[in-house]
Amino acid sequence: MNIKFWLNGIQRQEEVDPGMLLIDFLREKGCYSVKRGCETANCGLCTVLMDEKPILSCSMLAVRIDGKKIVTLEGLQKEAEEFGTFLANEGAEQCGFCNPGFIMNVIAMLRELEEPDEEQIKEYLAGNLCRCSGFVSQTASILKYLNYKKTQEEA
């Protein structure tokens, strides 16, 4: 089937198999930040943005992105790098496998919620599993990042 969509800001037209999942399609197009983790829609590793909203690319048919705007971590390098530094400074990156999906959802959260508190952060990110850590350092990195952004805005 022929679909038209935007991938990281660039309009594209591609042929896709009706049964192909979005995760496989995106990896085929070179978006290797999109990772396959649990296969049960639980881990959040495959998170991408569709029309600004975080979704699970493992549970979406590629044909359904027709007319939509898809953003992967490859399209958010600047934001990802900025927040990634805070993640690394807290020692929260660990093995790194969950990081792309985690960063995608953090970016989605920061766009959706204004000044989220710790409880809201934990609730929003409940769908991102990390098997290395207990989420303490991730949460700390987000709170420090928020503080940094606030200081920047005030300056």
Added chain:
Amino acid sequence: MLKIKSYVKVNSIEEAYELNQKKTAIVLGGMVWLKMGNRNISTTIDLSGLGLAGIQETDEEFVIGCMTTLRELETDKRLNEYTQGAVRESVRHIVGVQFRNCATVGGSIWGRYGFSDVLTMFLGMDTWVELHNAGKIPLTEFVDRKKDNDILVNIIVKKQPLRVCYMSQRNTKTDFPVLTCCVSLIGNEARTVIGARPARAMVVEDQEDILGNFDQKSEEAKKEVIQKFADYAAEHVPTSGNMRGSKEYRTLLVKVLTRRAWEVVGGMKDEY
């Protein structure tokens, strides 16, 4: 693994209904549950081009399109004001935001899954389903109907005076519930719904009228009937065991959650 032969983004409900008469066709919701199975599907029918995602409010009812996501239910101020936050509470524990941005209310209600928080919640209100062929029927009737090839178009919540509380028990955050419970006063009708028994949600029939005139009772009398009804529910709700909890544990949860939720609706406790 799913094997899909063809995909059709339909232009009308009528077209979807005709395509869905084939046994091997399937209507797509959010696909989060569907994709976990092993199936050969001849035609996947996508309703996403029909404007059925969204919540409309009138003076009498909320009309919720079948393609509305669970996240939209969670964040809709009008629906959550009407339900005192119970709708948000019923969905916020379901996996994560990304999952809830995919999963649809139509998929949850049509599937009538045993584990469904959504089904339990909507049974606790004056909810109707609008089917393309069968028309509008109460959800309490739909829940026990055999699955057929109809198409669920809208979920309608009649805006009766409502006091409602939703609670669930989970072994761990984001997991399936071990038990779900929704209690409500719909006008003067006291309704208790128990789900994830682990069978599909059911309304507990109060055949002894224990909760009759609940709202007119004193606090002392309310406490008494709540305890009596919690015991009654534990005795009358069939439960069984699975990997998440035993039959005995679930029966105990029926009693505890029923009591706690009625205490909230009775104004004796703060919600959640």
